[in-house]
Amino acid sequence: MPATTEILGVFAHVDTTVRALEELRAKGYHDLSVYTPVPVHEIEDVVERDRPVSTVRLFTLLGGLAGLASGWIITAWSSLKWGIVVGGKPAIGFPVSPPYVVIMFELMILFGGIATVIGMVMLGRLPSFRRSASYDPRFTNDRFGVAVHCATERAASVRDILRAAGAEEVRA
Amino acid sequence: MSAPERTPPPIAGGAHVAEPTYADVNRDVLNTLRPPGNLYFAWMCVVGLILTCGILAWTYQIFMGMGAAGKRTPQMWAMYITTFVFWIGIGHAGTLISAVLYLFRARWRTSIYRAAEAMTIFAVLTAGLFPMIHAGRMWFAYFLLPYPNQRYLWPNFKSPLVWDVFAISTYLSISTVFFIVGLVPDIAAVRDVSTGWRRRLFTMLSLGWEGSDRQWRHYRRAYGLLAALATPLVLSVHSVVSWDFAMALVPGWHSTLFAPFFVDGAIFSGFAMVLVLALPMRHFFHLHAYIRDRHLDAMAKLILTTGLVLTYFYICELFTSWYSGDHIEKASLFWRLTGSYSWALATMYFCNCISPLILFWKNARTNPVILYVVSVLVLIGMWFERFNIIVPSLGHDFYPYTWGVYIPTITDTTIIVGSFAWFFILFLGFIKVMPSLSIVEVKETLAAPIKDTRHAGHH
Numbered sequence: 001m002p003a004t005t006e007i008l009g010v011f012a013h014v015d016t017t018v019r020a021l022e023e024l025r026a027k028g029y030h031d032l033s034v035y036t037p038v039p040v041h042e043i044e045d046v047v048e049r050d051r052p053v054s055t056v057r058l059f060t061l062l063g064g065l066a067g068l069a070s071g072w073i074i075t076a077w078s079s080l081k082w083g084i085v086v087g088g089k090p091a092i093g094f095p096v097s098p099p100y101v102v103i104m105f106e107l108m109i110l111f112g113g114i115a116t117v118i119g120m121v122m123l124g125r126l127p128s129f130r131r132s133a134s135y136d137p138r139f140t141n142d143r144f145g146v147a148v149h150c151a152t153e154r155a156a157s158v159r160d161i162l163r164a165a166g167a168e169e170v171r172a
Numbered sequence: 173m174s175a176p177e178r179t180p181p182p183i184a185g186g187a188h189v190a191e192p193t194y195a196d197v198n199r200d201v202l203n204t205l206r207p208p209g210n211l212y213f214a215w216m217c218v219v220g221l222i223l224t225c226g227i228l229a230w231t232y233q234i235f236m237g238m239g240a241a242g243k244r245t246p247q248m249w250a251m252y253i254t255t256f257v258f259w260i261g262i263g264h265a266g267t268l269i270s271a272v273l274y275l276f277r278a279r280w281r282t283s284i285y286r287a288a289e290a291m292t293i294f295a296v297l298t299a300g301l302f303p304m305i306h307a308g309r310m311w312f313a314y315f316l317l318p319y320p321n322q323r324y325l326w327p328n329f330k331s332p333l334v335w336d337v338f339a340i341s342t343y344l345s346i347s348t349v350f351f352i353v354g355l356v357p358d359i360a361a362v363r364d365v366s367t368g369w370r371r372r373l374f375t376m377l378s379l380g381w382e383g384s385d386r387q388w389r390h391y392r393r394a395y396g397l398l399a400a401l402a403t404p405l406v407l408s409v410h411s412v413v414s415w416d417f418a419m420a421l422v423p424g425w426h427s428t429l430f431a432p433f434f435v436d437g438a439i440f441s442g443f444a445m446v447l448v449l450a451l452p453m454r455h456f457f458h459l460h461a462y463i464r465d466r467h468l469d470a471m472a473k474l475i476l477t478t479g480l481v482l483t484y485f486y487i488c489e490l491f492t493s494w495y496s497g498d499h500i501e502k503a504s505l506f507w508r509l510t511g512s513y514s515w516a517l518a519t520m521y522f523c524n525c526i527s528p529l530i531l532f533w534k535n536a537r538t539n540p541v542i543l544y545v546v547s548v549l550v551l552i553g554m555w556f557e558r559f560n561i562i563v564p565s566l567g568h569d570f571y572p573y574t575w576g577v578y579i580p581t582i583t584d585t586t587i588i589v590g591s592f593a594w595f596f597i598l599f600l601g602f603i604k605v606m607p608s609l610s611i612v613e614v615k616e617t618l619a620a621p622i623k624d625t626r627h628a629g630h631h
Contacts, residue, residue, distance in 0.1 A: 013623035034385040037194060037361075038615040039392055047385045054393035060401070074318060078326035086330045099330040102412060106338040109405045113346045113398055117353060120394035124387040127379035135382050137364035140357070140611075142194035142621070166623060 003152040008134045009162030009170050011144040014042050016166030020146050021046045023161050035145035056119040063115020064108045071104030192461050197614050201607045204457045219593045226590010229583045238308045240583040247566045247578035252306035254558040255588050259299035265442020266292025271402035280470045282613035283462040288446045289351045294598040296344045298591050332415040339412035350398050356381050358611045410434045423504035424565030433485040440478035441554035444547035451540050465538040472537035479528035507568040512577045516556050523553025
């Protein structure tokens with residue numbers, strides 16, 4: 001396996017960042033990390049171009065369905081276990097007693113929300129308490145970063161691309 | 173190299189303020205986390221003192237029994253449940269701003285949403301105390317939850333009171349989750365400028381956020397989904413609270429109008445509370461560049477709109493009672509309008525229907541003093557609305573021999589005043605510990621820095 005290195009370009013503007021990303025992608029560099037203080041549409045358009053939609057939504061769906069099911073199970077099972085006749089109605093209606101819909105709905109939202117956060121944390125590889133080598137504290141303030149992971153012999157050409165695009169600082 | 177240091181002339185007046193840059197946002201928001209001055213501690217002392225009185229009153233009530241709170245038949249749900257409903261309602265504006273307005277892409281929400289969301293959580297935490305205070309033996313509060321026990325006892329899931337437990341605890345959990353998710357990138361920004369133990373703490377709390385494209389990608393999707401979940405939730409919570417009343421047969425309560433009526437009132441009072449918190453924040457933290465006149469204008473318009481809708485509901489309530497032809501219902505309404513609590517009804521009509529009308533005038537919508545006064549009146553009015561629903565209806569139901577008049581005692585009044593102190597102490601603590609203005613979301617509404625303006629708009 002050839003030796004690799006990571007080159008970081010620090011940008012002050014969105015358009016220069018986008019220019020660098022387009023150039024890098026055109027030259028065939030795809031192992032990029034982009035750091036931004038806020039999500040920026042122009043940058044997302046380039047980065048997300050050939051990526052599938054985030055799978056967080058799958059977590060939400062499964063969490064919501066699990067909540068719905070557990071709401072149904074706990075209401076139905078417990079009213080069979082401890083029957084309280086209210087208004088002469090059966091313990092469990094078919095497919096569901098109307099009052100239990102409220103419990104099912106609330107649990108759907110609760111489980112769905114918690115699953116969404118779990119999905120976000122897992123897919124975003126959080127929590128990670130060691131900073132990435134290419135991270136710079138300015139990226140939570142007003143600078144944009146493009147980190148390129150490439151073979152060592154390509155480093156010079158990556159530096160040139162970043163500088164030409166308008167990086168205010170380039171470092172390994 | 174650090175961010176460009178512009179000497180900050182924090183803006184006074186707020187009329188003509190330059191658009192801040194990304195670095196300005198970080199600087200101004202981090203300035204709010206500086207060690208507080210004497211004024212802050214003075215406020216903390218006042219609030220702490222009131223809270224102590226509230227805690228002592230609660231202790232007294234636990235010791236003496238519920239009689240100390242003036243509870244006697246027929247008004248077993250007196251001021252505690254009034255205040256519970258009031259606080260739950262306050263929370264609604266926060267979720268409305270953070271979830272509903274997010275989905276509608278209302279960009280003005282960004283500068284107030286963090287404070288509003290914190291308000292939601294603290295309001296629900298305050299509200300959550302009241303069922304326990306009200307239930308008397310609050311050490312048995314866990315009986316409300318469905319848990320396996322050796323007697324195979326389960327709560328009655330057909331009861332609106334159990335729905336309420338689920339609705340409120342889901343609301344608190346989801347609001348907190350939403351709040352924390354929104355805070356993560358901001359805590360990372362605080363982490364990057366702090367040192368020592370604070371840095372370690374904020375590293376932990378920010379989960380190691382770096383703002384990489386991978387993180388943002390999942391974050392953005394998750395945030396949108398949470399907003400989509402919180403939107404139906406916020407509408408459901410106050411509907412479920414309203415069913416605590418509407419599902420009962422008590423005249424004055426048994427109405428299908430209650431769910432939308434409660435949700436609208438909740439948003440109305442919630443926005444008033446947002447203004448009560450945001451106006452001093454803007455003044456003391458010099459946030460005029462972020463909480464601008466157009467934000468105040470937008471909030472005032474929402475207060476005005478929800479106030480007018482509420483007026484419509486009041487008229488509907490009167491009309492449906494009269495038109496029902498139900499003698500008991502009509503008698504209850506007549507007593508509410510003319511009996512022992514007619515002054516409370518008049519206060520409510522004045523505060524909720526008349527006082528917001530001044531916001532039709534454009535200058536009033538951007539005048540902090542007028543807005544503040546109107547907001548406080550609205551909060552008073554909305555507290556009385558819940559009082560008028562609960563107390564007179566219970567005091568005048570089907571049988572004359574169960575009629576009665578409730579008189580507040582010093583104990584329950586002190587506990588209720590103490591609950592406001594509890595809310596404000598949480599909020600005052602929060603604004604010095606966490607960024608009370610969202611760094612990320614405020615930046616999103618600013619123009620992104622572009623070098624070559626001729627070739628901008630690279631889509």
